[in-house]
Amino acid sequence: MKRILILSLILVIAAASLVACGRNRESATPEPVASTGDLPESAMQIASSRGLTPNDINAALKTYMPSGKWDEYYLFASGGHSGQVIVIGVPSMRILKNIAVFTPEAWQGYGYGSRESEEILNGGNVDGRKIRMGDTHHPALSETAGDYDGQYLFINDKNSARVAVIDLRDFETKQIVKDPNIISNHGSTFVTPDTEYIVQGTQYATPLGWEYAPIEEYAEKYRGVITFWAFDREKGRIDPSQSFAMEVPPYWQDLCDSGKLASDGWAFCNSFNTEMATGGIEKGNPPFEAGVSQRDMDYLHIFNWKKAAEVYKAGKTEEINGMPVISIETSVAEGLLYFAPEPKSPHGVDVTPDGKYMVVAGKLDPQVTIYAIDKIEAAIAAKQWELDPFGIPILDFDAVKHAQVELGLGPLHTQFDNKGFAYTSLFLDSAVAKWTVGGDDPASWQLVEKTPVQYNIGHLSAAEGDTVSPDGGYLVALNKWAVDRFAPVGPLLPQNEQLIDISGEHMQVLYDMPMGVGEPHYAQMIKADKIQAWNSYPEVGWDPLTQSKSPHATMLGEERIERNGNQVEVFMTSVRSHLTPEHVELKKGDHVVWHITNVETAQDAVHGFQLGGYNISLSIEPGETVSFEIDADQDGTYAYYCTEFCSALHLEMMGYMLIEP
Amino acid sequence: MKRILILSLILVIAAASLVACGRNRESATPEPVASTGDLPESAMQIASSRGLTPNDINAALKTYMPSGKWDEYYLFASGGHSGQVIVIGVPSMRILKNIAVFTPEAWQGYGYGSRESEEILNGGNVDGRKIRMGDTHHPALSETAGDYDGQYLFINDKNSARVAVIDLRDFETKQIVKDPNIISNHGSTFVTPDTEYIVQGTQYATPLGWEYAPIEEYAEKYRGVITFWAFDREKGRIDPSQSFAMEVPPYWQDLCDSGKLASDGWAFCNSFNTEMATGGIEKGNPPFEAGVSQRDMDYLHIFNWKKAAEVYKAGKTEEINGMPVISIETSVAEGLLYFAPEPKSPHGVDVTPDGKYMVVAGKLDPQVTIYAIDKIEAAIAAKQWELDPFGIPILDFDAVKHAQVELGLGPLHTQFDNKGFAYTSLFLDSAVAKWTVGGDDPASWQLVEKTPVQYNIGHLSAAEGDTVSPDGGYLVALNKWAVDRFAPVGPLLPQNEQLIDISGEHMQVLYDMPMGVGEPHYAQMIKADKIQAWNSYPEVGWDPLTQSKSPHATMLGEERIERNGNQVEVFMTSVRSHLTPEHVELKKGDHVVWHITNVETAQDAVHGFQLGGYNISLSIEPGETVSFEIDADQDGTYAYYCTEFCSALHLEMMGYMLIEP
Secondary structure (H helix, E strand, O other), X not given: OHHHHHHHHHHHHHHHHHHHHHHHOOOOOOOOOOOHHHOOHHHHHHHHHOOOOHHHHHHHHHHOOOOOOOOOEEEEEEOEOOOOEEEEEEOOOEEEEEEOOOOOEOOOOEOOOOHHHHHHHHOOOEOOEOOOOOOEOOOEEEEEOOEEEEEEEEEEEOOOOEEEEEEOOOOEEEEEEEOOOOOOEEEEEEEOOOOOEEEEEEOOOEOHHHOOOOHHHHHHHOEEEEEEEEEEOOOOEEOHHHOEEEEEOOOOEXXXXXXXXXXXXXXXXXXXXXXXXXXXXXXXXXXXXXXXXXXXXXXXXXXXHHHHHHHHHOOOOEEEOOEXXXXXXXXXXXXXXXXXXXXXXXXXXXEOOOOOEEEEEEOOOOEEEEEEHHHHHHHHHOOOEXXXXXXXXXXXXXXXXXXXXXOOOOEEEEEEOOOOEEEEEEOOOOEEEEEEOOOOOHHHOOEEEEEEOOOOEEEEEEEOOOOOOOOOOEEEEEEOOOOOOOXXXXXXXXXXXXXXXXXXXXOEEEEEEEEOOOOOOOEEEEEHHHOOOOOOOOOOOEEOOOOXXXXXXXXXXXXXXXXXXXXEEEEEEEEOOEEEOOEEEEEOOOEEEEEEEEOOOOOOOOEEEEEXXXXXXXXXXXXXXXXEEEEOOOOEEXXXXXXXXXXXXXXXXXXXXXXXX | OHHHHHHHHHHHHXXXXXXHHHHHOOOOOOOOOOOHHHOOHHHHHHHHHOOOOHHHHHHHHHHOOOOOOOOOEEEEEEOEOOOOEEEEEEOOOEEEEEEOOOOOEOOOOEOOOOHHHHHHHHOOOEOOEOOOOOOEOOOEEEEEOOEEEEEEEEXXXXXXXXXXXXXXXXXXXEEEEEOOOOOOEOOOOEEOOOOOEEEEEEOOOEOHHHOOOOHHHHHHHOEEEEEEEEEEOOOOEEOHHHOEEEEEOOOOEEEEEEOOHHHOOEEEEEEOOOOOOOOOHHHOOOOHHHHOOOOOEEEEEEEEHXXXXXXXXXXXXXXXXXXXXXXXXXXXXXXXXXXXXXXXXXXXXEEOOOOOEEEEEEOOOOEEEEEEHHHHHHHHHOOOEEEOOOOOEEEOHHHHEXXXXXXXXXXXXXXXXXXXXXXXXXXXXXXXXEEEOOOOOHHHOOEEEEEEOOOOEEEEEEEOOOOOOOOOOEEEEEEOOOOOOOOOOOOOOOEEEEEEEOOOOOOEEEEEEEEOOOOOOOEEEEEHHHOOOOOOOOOOOEEOOOOEEXXXXXXXXXXXXXXXXXXXXXXXXXXXXXXXXXXXXXEOOOXXXXXXXXXXXXXXXXXXXXXXXXXXXXXXXXXXXXEEEEEOOOOEEEEEEOOXXXXXXXXXXXXXXEEEO
């Protein structure tokens, strides 16, 4: 009896300590340093014994985040062929969360039974095949008036031409849509300034609907599309019924960007196979790498998307595989699409914060080329063009080109700061080039300095660096090779995301972050206070798929097992430290629908759920209701249990599923 | 022509820069600081403006890792219900790599088509069901003479009672074995001092083979086993044909540890349901959390594994589901199994570095209890025991207990340093207790100090802290709750892995690492120079499954497509920047076996491979040959491409798979 009392006492203490831990666990906080005299002498000893240079010391102090202090920025990075999104705190460069998007992830209970996540993933099926992986490339935060608003994040899957929507209230994927006409995208996702549309461009051209056509019929039958996915902000979902696409030639469209302010209403995409090369090295043809790099110039695609939306709404489209498509002919007739020559094989097209200029970085040209929207509009008005084989106007290069700046080898992608500078990644130079965003005078666009990075930088991301109002301060170099930078982990190395201080006169590399959970392509960096994330779900019994109360919500005392023939429905609750019911008795052949409601409301009171011998892994956050289904196809005795170490009696939080023969 | 020359030049430069980047990209290195006078004044300004305390400054300087400097230790952490292993550098606490183990991972090409990984994962199937997730708990590095040797890592899956082997030459999973008798493990993996066996214990008892039996027949029919998986170090694989298990009562065995030095030959496991409670809160029974915590004492299981191995080799076993099992009766008759009472619901049993003492932390008892192996052996010799209901000797508590130290609320797990101290996690106190590992005098075992951690620490891991030769210096607190520690990421929070400096007189928390890619349970920390990882595979055409040359290796010039009826075999190579062949022409209904050899040998010259519309994602490291199979069940035009940004012309590294109707 005495022992039972002690046990009860301990349990009460446990509960109290868990509730209170957010508030009362601070030890007495030492005062921050105020002057040189305050610097601990031990600091010098440490720095000396570890061989730190003065630059290292500064970098350490700029990036270190004391316990409980929050990072200033979130970096939302694509995970590359992990198919996910990685959330990183800046300046500490710590991974705060891996968000499952296209690939199942057991820890988050995504794609391992939960009906909610299966429904989302099934939205991305291809020809009935359950695609359960992806290749995420370009995240795009939702924008209001051209600035990040912190509400939603979009991300593409290059591999199967899909786009996903993530809700930043709970940092969870809510929707995946599959483009019905293409099998590969790359120039996505990019949003229009008020997130009216999410722009997505084809990479590798195929016949629309990826139907079969011999490669010899490439020019005739293969095409790309630029798809404008309509976003319903109220519902927080892409609305395919309000979306449309524009047919484009099979020129392998690459990165895109939306115009803003001065260029609002326009969108821009690069291309890099205007040669329409079709490869076939094994047949003695030039390989793709050479074939698509033969011409001096490719074409910047310039879309008048506002006008295109009107043309779509006026019904001047052809429905292809369920998607309204504006044909090239209609685009030409309505003045929706123009080309501007751009030096060969460009990668990024990036619009300056004021919207006046488009910066194109051509990876085989040492210069960036700057176009001016007023010159583009003037050239269109003056019809200063010739026609490409598809009848699309190619604007006169000299008429639309505003300036060129020689930066170095392999320029790929450009971001901006708050002091009038642009930053361009140089893949071959392994460097970041800082240069001035000039004005009317082309000579005012000039290289300022370069700093080496380690190694082979792809994209870069500056703080809010692609909005109308960049913050400056931080820039992250997304380096593709790490080689000797980190302790060895075998032949598959991490990549190296380097944080660079751009607040001062000179760039300074502050931190090397190994990326060993994916291969990020692009990232966006947003001020942390713009995101209003939930700490727990708004009410107990919440369905994160619909962001509303679940019809299967089960409150304490309502737990039950309902049987109708061999159809069984389980209504379970989870709370520290038990799952109710603790016995789920079934018969072989039963089909079971199983709902679990985490009735806790305390922040961090997450319960996981796994069921031995089945592919069931759930994460049930405070207030959440999750459902899954199984067939009891083999008799036996199985254990289910909580997988989050939620309390001292967590191991006891289990039950038996008994399937009678 | 001029342009083609420029292109060629650029490609040469690209290749040169990639090869050279590991050596030549250092900027002029500033001298390290040597004295207080060298400290940059800017450091003070930074510290002051960021509100850093003297402790923060010291911590920043102790954990910061300058670009290109390697971490001193690897921390191998389980990923919890991610089913993976997470490799973290210490002291920087940066994630170096996520190793896919039980759960497919697209980025690493694990479980997304590659025949090698599918074969490994299929080793863990349960009743023919492809289990593609897990709940990793306790990693164990291979040992030689009780010390980590850096060759292999083992990890369990609690959810389906499986064990995996990871080779630390390439940091890849090589084998998964499924225990045929149990469906849930927890006390695993733990190795014997020369890695003769990998120890695994049941958690939730079921009838052996998880057959059906009503819960009312619990004491009669439910059982646990302790399995001793034999490890063939030469082959680097578990050898099931040399493995055996020992039947134990259905007492819910928990953590285990192997004896060493003074206790070599023994193994120890805790238990926490000697009540044999069967739950059923919904029927008015005590819930498991209360039912399993009723008694004052549970039983430390003491196994003479060396003698058990002899008994197994002598054939005194019963084969159950293909596994030789030593029955409880045989264990008792042969003197293989003893119990020692231990305060209720213990978690960790941890053997001191000299092997003389076993430390048991009982989560509902504020003391740790220390047992001495000589006292255990003496009590056995003197037959100071009574019998449990299964006939197993329960040694006299006072005869085997050596000391008890009151540490605080919720002690779970203990590690050791090189100065004679032990460190125990206190879940309910949210603290780490430091105490003296005493000697013969029970009074010499004493609490020294406690330091708070944030919050609710589960396991902890000190540098080589469970070996015969702990290093001291660093300790990581694996905290389960983070609450307010990090910028919000919605209702599913990261956990908080805190690095603690244990080199000085007082413990100091140095760093908060958010763990947002899994929920680590336990971790082991090994000196980095003990691991001899490969930078690339030993020769071109390597099969990582067999760690030998692949029969499907394809050299440059040997690429081909072979057709035999509707059976097609593709032999492809990858090299910067093309895949050969670039056209794979198929007919609907073909079955395709596709091999790709990365013919590169340069470190980091990894190529990925994905195929649109199919669940194929490969990572082909330098020298590796990977194979996958698909059914060409729908006609169409599909793109395949390299998913690692390997060169400036990476986007051009693609091909078309054309399936004719």
